[in-house]
Amino acid sequence: MKKALFYSICALFALPFAYLALLSLATQWFYPALLPDGLTFVHWTGLHAGFFSALAYSGMLALTIGILSTLAGFLSAQYIAWHPWRRWALVLAYLPYAFSPVIYAHCIKFFFLVSNLAGQVTGVMLAQFILCYPFAFLLFFRHFDANLRAMEDLSATLGASRTATFFRVLLPVSKDALRLCFAQTFLISWFDYGLSSVIGLGQVRTLTVLTYQYIGEANTYLAAVTACMVCFPPLLLLWLNQRFVFRSETLQSETA
Numbered sequence: 001m002k003k004a005l006f007y008s009i010c011a012l013f014a015l016p017f018a019y020l021a022l023l024s025l026a027t028q029w030f031y032p033a034l035l036p037d038g039l040t041f042v043h044w045t046g047l048h049a050g051f052f053s054a055l056a057y058s059g060m061l062a063l064t065i066g067i068l069s070t071l072a073g074f075l076s077a078q079y080i081a082w083h084p085w086r087r088w089a090l091v092l093a094y095l096p097y098a099f100s101p102v103i104y105a106h107c108i109k110f111f112f113l114v115s116n117l118a119g120q121v122t123g124v125m126l127a128q129f130i131l132c133y134p135f136a137f138l139l140f141f142r143h144f145d146a147n148l149r150a151m152e153d154l155s156a157t158l159g160a161s162r163t164a165t166f167f168r169v170l171l172p173v174s175k176d177a178l179r180l181c182f183a184q185t186f187l188i189s190w191f192d193y194g195l196s197s198v199i200g201l202g203q204v205r206t207l208t209v210l211t212y213q214y215i216g217e218a219n220t221y222l223a224a225v226t227a228c229m230v231c232f233p234p235l236l237l238l239w240l241n242q243r244f245v246f247r248s249e250t251l252q253s254e255t256a
Contacts, residue, residue, distance in 0.1 A: 017231060023224035043221045050205065055229060057121065058190055058206040062233070065128045066186035070178055073136025078170070080137075081144035090141065093134040101131065101194030112199050119201035127199040128192055132185040139184070143177045183237045190233055 023029060024043055026036030080089050096104060108127065109118065117123030151173065155165040171178070193208040200209065207230050214223035 017235075020224050020227050020231065024221060024228050026221060043225050047222075047225065051210065051226065054205045054207050054210040054226075057204060058208070058230075061121070061125055061128060061196075061206065062186045062190040064125060065132050065189040066182045068129060069132040069136040069185040070181045072133050073138075073140050073181060074174070074178065077137050077140035077144055081141055082149065086141075090138070093137050093141075096131055096134050101192065102198065104131070105195045105198035109198055118199055119203040121204055124196055124200045124204045124206075127195040128189045131192075131195065132188050135188065136181050136185055139181050140174075140177065143174065148173065187234055187237070191230070 022036065022039075025039045025041065027038040027040050027042075029036035080086050083089070099107065105127065108130070112118040112123050112127065115123075117126060148170070151169055152165055155169045156162075160168070191208060192206070193212060196204060196206045196209050197212070200206075202209070205213070207226055211223055211226040211230060214220075214226060
């Protein structure tokens with residue numbers, strides 16, 4: 001009974017991905033047919049240059065935002081976690097999430113238009129950073145607790161410099177949190193549609209923007225192809241994260 005329930009849950013989660021993959025390979029698939037008329041790779045092999053530029057934009061933005069947001073959030077949380085005004089910093093960090101991304105994008109769109117950043121890759125990058133950096137800060141804020149502060153003080157007491165403490169104490173202890181933050185901010189940028197479409201003014205076409213464009217054009221099969229590419233990095237990050245977590249747990253159990 002437990003195995004049947006487990007496999008049923010796995011099939012339920014895998015069904016949307018299987019549907020997208022099958023739809024991207026379908027020659028024709030109309031309701032109420034349960035399966036497509038045939039399978040072909042023509043939708044994958046016939047991709048135009050716009051798809052690869054969208055893939056490059058999405059990858060470049062997600063990697064840059066993931067790295068910058070993780071570093072900025074880690075460094076700022078280190079210094080603000082014990083600041084007397086840390087509660088006000090928390091309030092400010094939560095403000096960007098009081099709106100939906102589309103409404104938030106329209107709220108800040110004026111400033112990007114005035115500064116001539118709208119419709120530019122740098123403008124979209126800055127807008128995504130404004131959204132992802134508070135998330136990284138909130139994630140690391142609780143990470144710098146009393147135990148980590150005591151480790152910093154102990155390292156300084158033993159004669160280590162601030163640089164040595166940062167690279168030899170804080171970073172090794174925080175590697176799991178850093179990896180988690182990078183994965184989360186990477187995915188926020190990768191899945192972003194509101195900021196990319198509003199601030200990008202349709203000129204910065206990421207994979208999500210291209211997917212919605214194909215849906216608007218009723219081009220179901222190309223939309224499925226781009227949707228498959230949108231879903232691939234999260235699955236890869238999930239697999240890598242599970243491998244790292246399993247390996248670290250194995251090493252901890254062996255050393256114990």
